[in-house]
Amino acid sequence: MKLRDLFSDDAAIEPQAEAVDVKGLSVDSRAVKPGDLFFALAGSKTDGSRFIDAAINAGAVAVAGDRASPDCRVPFIVTPNPRRALAQAAARFYPRQPATIAAVTGTSGKTSVAAFTRQIWERLGHASASIGTIGLVSPKRTVYGSLTTPDPIALHKQLDEIAGEGVTHLAFEASSHGLDQFRLDGVRIAAGGFTNLTRDHMDYHPDVGHYLAAKLRLFRDLVAPDGAAVISADHDCSPEVIDAARSRSLRIIAVGRNADGAGEGIRLVGATVEGYAQNLALAHRGRSYTVKLPLVGEFQIENALVAAGLAIGTGSEPADVFATLQHLEGAKGRLELVGEHNGAPIFVDYAHKPDALAKSLQALRPYAKRKLVVIFGAGGDRDAGKRPIMGAIAAENADHVIVTDDNPRSENPETIRAAILATARGASDIGDRAEAIRTGISALQPGDALLIAGKGHETGQIVGDKVLPFSDHEAVAAVLAARVS
Numbered sequence: 001m002k003l004r005d006l007f008s009d010d011a012a013i014e015p016q017a018e019a020v021d022v023k024g025l026s027v028d029s030r031a032v033k034p035g036d037l038f039f040a041l042a043g044s045k046t047d048g049s050r051f052i053d054a055a056i057n058a059g060a061v062a063v064a065g066d067r068a069s070p071d072c073r074v075p076f077i078v079t080p081n082p083r084r085a086l087a088q089a090a091a092r093f094y095p096r097q098p099a100t101i102a103a104v105t106g107t108s109g110k111t112s113v114a115a116f117t118r119q120i121w122e123r124l125g126h127a128s129a130s131i132g133t134i135g136l137v138s139p140k141r142t143v144y145g146s147l148t149t150p151d152p153i154a155l156h157k158q159l160d161e162i163a164g165e166g167v168t169h170l171a172f173e174a175s176s177h178g179l180d181q182f183r184l185d186g187v188r189i190a191a192g193g194f195t196n197l198t199r200d201h202m203d204y205h206p207d208v209g210h211y212l213a214a215k216l217r218l219f220r221d222l223v224a225p226d227g228a229a230v231i232s233a234d235h236d237c238s239p240e241v242i243d244a245a246r247s248r249s250l251r252i253i254a255v256g257r258n259a260d261g262a263g264e265g266i267r268l269v270g271a272t273v274e275g276y277a278q279n280l281a282l283a284h285r286g287r288s289y290t291v292k293l294p295l296v297g298e299f300q301i302e303n304a305l306v307a308a309g310l311a312i313g314t315g316s317e318p319a320d321v322f323a324t325l326q327h328l329e330g331a332k333g334r335l336e337l338v339g340e341h342n343g344a345p346i347f348v349d350y351a352h353k354p355d356a357l358a359k360s361l362q363a364l365r366p367y368a369k370r371k372l373v374v375i376f377g378a379g380g381d382r383d384a385g386k387r388p389i390m391g392a393i394a395a396e397n398a399d400h401v402i403v404t405d406d407n408p409r410s411e412n413p414e415t416i417r418a419a420i421l422a423t424a425r426g427a428s429d430i431g432d433r434a435e436a437i438r439t440g441i442s443a444l445q446p447g448d449a450l451l452i453a454g455k456g457h458e459t460g461q462i463v464g465d466k467v468l469p470f471s472d473h474e475a476v477a478a479v480l481a482a483r484v485s
């Protein structure tokens, strides 16, 4: 593709450089291939401008960055926001996108909402995919990805491929990092969803206001002008999110107990638990609907309603959408029932933040007539402030707490566990996660319930800079198999 065609008309490109043939895009000098356009990005650890020479030596035919580099040996495009320019160039380089795209943001629930939206569309006959923390799930393949919101080059390559494979509908997760770093600025988003906002990523965002502002970019900057905003109405920050959507005259579909069921909103009128399912009474545009949602946990209602709103906001018939909810399957490792021992259910959940841990424990309380047991830890090299908060939440909401390791990374695992144990009074300290799971399961009695929190779908334990194979699902299966044989 010609250099000129990768940038908007107002980008200053020397006339003799316009026809330079660009064979690929790169943001990393170490990965540049001959013919690439290199974007020099200021990052959290270093500045890509330092690697312009290395990129050119590796074959970069042009460079884009935010300040002119007078000695540059190849054409240099100055752009005030190189990350946004990168996202827009990636969208031009890989031009195909599914016709209908919904994005969801919020602290918790993104993975479930993306999976549910995909499932709803599938049931309604659309070739559908989702992209997020558990990777790409499409009719043709499932591909694991390392980031929740992939970088723009990987994202647009994937969008182009799946559109070529016939995928017409895509739901994807918009992380605050992704929004803040303009990773999504080239995606044609028809509807944006918002679940909730609680303390998270304070190692990246200077404060909660900055975190919320990143999330609000979805509605302020990214959803198409004629698009829809599907917003959970049940949180303190909901009015602010609704205001952001209103400022652009987006079609607003509020969902939840505080939504208006007479109009566009999807109002949750009532919910009762029945076994591992919940019976919902809903109201939308003045009509009533009853739905048996086959999922555990009140927070899954919010996720299901946001997903329903995204399907409605992108053109599906409300009655058809609500009829699909009875078939929803939980995303892997999202409050997933993975087995039983002595009649006690064992759940695996990705909850690795204070609020999510509290919600998961509260959701499981009805299933523990006797003791509710939780096994969890906290990641190293990440927000240390949440450790004592999670310890206190576990102590308050569970009857027995086992503190274990969860991706200690470069930190001393004992130090991380000590910070949790400081507030989790009476907790057991078992660093080896497999051993913690074995101990937790072995002690289960009829009437108990066990939550193994933190890893969810993950298949590795990050110790130092190594990812050691570890899966809560496999660890549980191994213990249960040993008990049966």
Ligand SMILES: CC(=O)N[C@H]1[C@@H](OP(=O)(O)OP(=O)(O)OC[C@H]2O[C@@H](n3ccc(=O)[nH]c3=O)[C@H](O)[C@@H]2O)O[C@H](CO)[C@@H](O)[C@@H]1O[C@H](C)C(=O)N[C@@H](C)C(=O)N[C@H](CCC(=O)O)C(=O)O
Pocket: 027, 028, 029, 030, 041, 042, 043, 044, 045, 046, 047, 048, 049, 051, 146, 147, 148, 149, 150, 151, 152, 175, 176, 177, 178, 181
């Ligand atoms: C903190 C963060 O988000 N970093 C992301 C960011 O990297 P960065 O720009 O800060 O990297 P940097 O190391 O400072 O380098 C600056 C630039 O110099 C370049 N460079 C560097 C060295 C060199 O030799 N040559 C070179 O060209 C780098 O490629 C980069 O372009 O931009 C990169 C390209 O898009 C991302 O891959 C990278 O994600 C890192 C890997 C990451 O772990 N991000 C996590 C925190 C993240 O994004 N998580 C969210 C949220 C998940 C959740 O909700 O829980 C996600 O969406 O996954």
